[in-house]
Amino acid sequence: MTRAEDQAAPSDGPDPWTAYASLFAGLALAIALLFVAKDRWFIRVQDAALGGETAGYAGAGDIQCQGAASHERCLSTYRAAGSGRSILWLGNSQLDAVNRIQPGDRNAPVILHDRLAARGRYLVVYQMPNANLSEHILATEAVLPAYRPDVVILPVCYDDIRELAVRDDVAALLEQPGLRRRLAATRYGRQVLAAAGVQTDRGEAAVNHDDPRSIRPKVEAALVGALEQHSDLWKQRDSLRGMLGFAIHTLRNKALGINSQTKRAVDPTLYRERMTMLGDYLNDLRARGVRVLLYVPPYRQNVSGPYIEGDYAAFKHDLAAMATRNGADYADLDAIVPGPEWGMVTDSLFGFQEYDFMHFTGDGHRRLADALDARLQAMSF
Amino acid sequence: MLFNSVTYVFFFLPLVVISYWALHGRARLGLLVATSIIFYGFWRIEFLPLMFASAIVDYFLAIAIDKAENPRQRKHLLWLSLAFNLGVLGFFKYLIFFKDTLWSLAGALGYSPSVVELNIILPLGISFYIFQTMSYTVDVYRRDIKPERNMLVYLSFVTFFPHLVAGPIMRPHVLIPQLLNPPPFRWRNVRIGVERIMAGLFLKVALADTVADFVNMGFDQPIANLTAIDSWTLAFLFGFQIFFDFAGYSMIAIGSALMLSIFVPENFNWPYMATSPREFWKRWHISLSTWIRDYLYVPIMGTYKAQGTGAWDTFKEESETRSAWRRTTALFLTWAIMGLWHGANWTFALWGIYHAVLIYAHRILSPLFRWRGKAMPGWIAWGIAMPFMMAGWIPFRATTLADTFTMWGKMVMPLGQMGRSLAPNSYILAAALLLGTAMLWFAREVVAPRLDPRSPVLAVARTFTFTILFAVVFVMLQSRSQFIYFQF
Numbered sequence: 001m002t003r004a005e006d007q008a009a010p011s012d013g014p015d016p017w018t019a020y021a022s023l024f025a026g027l028a029l030a031i032a033l034l035f036v037a038k039d040r041w042f043i044r045v046q047d048a049a050l051g052g053e054t055a056g057y058a059g060a061g062d063i064q065c066q067g068a069a070s071h072e073r074c075l076s077t078y079r080a081a082g083s084g085r086s087i088l089w090l091g092n093s094q095l096d097a098v099n100r101i102q103p104g105d106r107n108a109p110v111i112l113h114d115r116l117a118a119r120g121r122y123l124v125v126y127q128m129p130n131a132n133l134s135e136h137i138l139a140t141e142a143v144l145p146a147y148r149p150d151v152v153i154l155p156v157c158y159d160d161i162r163e164l165a166v167r168d169d170v171a172a173l174l175e176q177p178g179l180r181r182r183l184a185a186t187r188y189g190r191q192v193l194a195a196a197g198v199q200t201d202r203g204e205a206a207v208n209h210d211d212p213r214s215i216r217p218k219v220e221a222a223l224v225g226a227l228e229q230h231s232d233l234w235k236q237r238d239s240l241r242g243m244l245g246f247a248i249h250t251l252r253n254k255a256l257g258i259n260s261q262t263k264r265a266v267d268p269t270l271y272r273e274r275m276t277m278l279g280d281y282l283n284d285l286r287a288r289g290v291r292v293l294l295y296v297p298p299y300r301q302n303v304s305g306p307y308i309e310g311d312y313a314a315f316k317h318d319l320a321a322m323a324t325r326n327g328a329d330y331a332d333l334d335a336i337v338p339g340p341e342w343g344m345v346t347d348s349l350f351g352f353q354e355y356d357f358m359h360f361t362g363d364g365h366r367r368l369a370d371a372l373d374a375r376l377q378a379m380s381f
Numbered sequence: 382m383l384f385n386s387v388t389y390v391f392f393f394l395p396l397v398v399i400s401y402w403a404l405h406g407r408a409r410l411g412l413l414v415a416t417s418i419i420f421y422g423f424w425r426i427e428f429l430p431l432m433f434a435s436a437i438v439d440y441f442l443a444i445a446i447d448k449a450e451n452p453r454q455r456k457h458l459l460w461l462s463l464a465f466n467l468g469v470l471g472f473f474k475y476l477i478f479f480k481d482t483l484w485s486l487a488g489a490l491g492y493s494p495s496v497v498e499l500n501i502i503l504p505l506g507i508s509f510y511i512f513q514t515m516s517y518t519v520d521v522y523r524r525d526i527k528p529e530r531n532m533l534v535y536l537s538f539v540t541f542f543p544h545l546v547a548g549p550i551m552r553p554h555v556l557i558p559q560l561l562n563p564p565p566f567r568w569r570n571v572r573i574g575v576e577r578i579m580a581g582l583f584l585k586v587a588l589a590d591t592v593a594d595f596v597n598m599g600f601d602q603p604i605a606n607l608t609a610i611d612s613w614t615l616a617f618l619f620g621f622q623i624f625f626d627f628a629g630y631s632m633i634a635i636g637s638a639l640m641l642s643i644f645v646p647e648n649f650n651w652p653y654m655a656t657s658p659r660e661f662w663k664r665w666h667i668s669l670s671t672w673i674r675d676y677l678y679v680p681i682m683g684t685y686k687a688q689g690t691g692a693w694d695t696f697k698e699e700s701e702t703r704s705a706w707r708r709t710t711a712l713f714l715t716w717a718i719m720g721l722w723h724g725a726n727w728t729f730a731l732w733g734i735y736h737a738v739l740i741y742a743h744r745i746l747s748p749l750f751r752w753r754g755k756a757m758p759g760w761i762a763w764g765i766a767m768p769f770m771m772a773g774w775i776p777f778r779a780t781t782l783a784d785t786f787t788m789w790g791k792m793v794m795p796l797g798q799m800g801r802s803l804a805p806n807s808y809i810l811a812a813a814l815l816l817g818t819a820m821l822w823f824a825r826e827v828v829a830p831r832l833d834p835r836s837p838v839l840a841v842a843r844t845f846t847f848t849i850l851f852a853v854v855f856v857m858l859q860s861r862s863q864f865i866y867f868q869f
Contacts, residue, residue: 016834018843023572023843026846026850027851030855033852034855164602164802195601216383223388223391240856241856244853269608270606
């Protein structure tokens, strides 16, 4: 006659000393492990994502934004510059990360910004690592009213076409007045809203833990701040978290034999949907009088890459046809950066070295800026 | 306050444990009530009176029920308690849902009622503390327990912070005696408490929150885009997310209480290793499923007769004599209510009914399917039960009935739906979690019991495990999200 809820409490029998020894040894080893990780294995989170060779950034924070967090700063810079005629460039980490950076190297947005400035135009860039079409559309729609650009430069990276989710920092741009309503009025916009999780999210608790009427977030922030002040190990938790994620990522790749050259197919159904979404958006921009320069971003040519060649060629063909159909300008820039100007994704922590198909050197950035500059001049900008 | 917060782990809990053992007698109970108020008030102070009102009403009604000799009067007092508790729950949790349903129905019938906007905040943990006080009154009515007359003991029982907002739901006959006669301090309990808390935090901050990112990405995209493989993957991923989340919460609750030498019953027992739907519910959210059985299923069956012996015992003796129709009705009604208890949405009712169908189907079909004249081997039964359990999480997570049926449709008719649209790591993660769970079960339940508790192999394995737990929890501890069951 035993009820499930009446299960016996832990017995009061002998408690082996090894149980305590294991617990304390585990705690001591964990602390030692964390200190070794912090002092010996330390890597920057961005370095982990991009690789040791691509660890340089040509800082141009005032014209290169990542999302809502930096939007106001970029907008202030634009207003300080006189709010003149502008050009908006969307992109991913290719635009800011410089491989094997040398003193004096500048990235493509900075180079192009200066050239356009000389012709009386202001270039502003919104970029996010691995940015996808949903994020590009959301960011464009969020900032269009503020910059009123003459041209939107939109790269379509074949590898990113499979992704649709909108990350938090970009989704935060939805707070721009009227943006949700505008997006909800179009089919592509509704797809973007869905990707941004605008619908009720059953995965989150109903009670907002950042409720301003709750004292919990305030106390938590104060205590975390105090710990950061007094513990260097605690302060480094972000980097340790990044290192842990990187280790898991590497383990996955090792276990499954994945490297940067592993072929990655794009699902045909997804591909069609994303291309339809892009076509709808281009058509809408044209209807609103916004010119678009659509381009295929540089892609390493001297070694076999992750794209399936036939699919990639069809993609470029489809993109060119779509640009023609929707009155957009088109540039195929995939071969403009020669092999030596690309680098390797290297990592000192796990010691791997793979071909980088996304980031190039300062010379490569100059070539990208040259190519786009030429296209813009051909478009009379 | 969140269990997965710096505030709780590094400050609140250590202070409570040290203070509790420094005090004696009633002062300890005072400490428990005071700290429970702080624990709950960290969310919103203004909802504390509601919790105390619910508790105090039942305190006095239980005493009145116990004093009353007239059965009619006792029943009236019980109904008063039920009406009050269900009224509070109905107002805060279901009013908007009922209004929306009525308005939709009116719209479907051609009426267009004027728009009424209701803005009601769901108080944290209301479903749990209401169930707790309701069962207390019912137990007193059934004369299974005597009412607790000491208000401090009673309030300690209702507000005991480790289980206040999301269970495990504790019966009065389990918790009140421990509050009245607290067991002595034992290092063993502190050690096991720390181990359970670390394991629970690992499940929450390292696993549940990580899996949640993939689940949210999957469910946030248009459901029509999902394929059969995507839908199955999301079902498995959410199944693991909610398990890690809720089992993690329960472990922290059990561990926290154990550091005070208070025993809280287990809430989970390897649910995904269940070989049948019935067994699943003996392993999943045990405190709720037994509560529902004793306070809902048994009364609906009409089998509770003998007072003072406990509903379940009576049920066991009587259930076989009940008609099949009555048993089936009780099964479906109970599960529909259990579904709605989780949330005010028809998807939750569907979730409950889905499980009723599974249990009913298993009841009917299991005798027909034999393996060489015997019951089906465990591994085959597990292979059949597991996908059904996971598919059941779709209505729990999907936002609408339409989304649920779209995903289920793709899962059962996968032809032409074999593409993949989720982040590639989603599939790898789902496979890794399935394999990891099976391996861990094998190590814990098959290998470990055969080893001498003092064997060096076990000591090394435990040390390695704790090293990982401490290091990962230290790195990952942050209140990224609340526990899923906080919303219920």
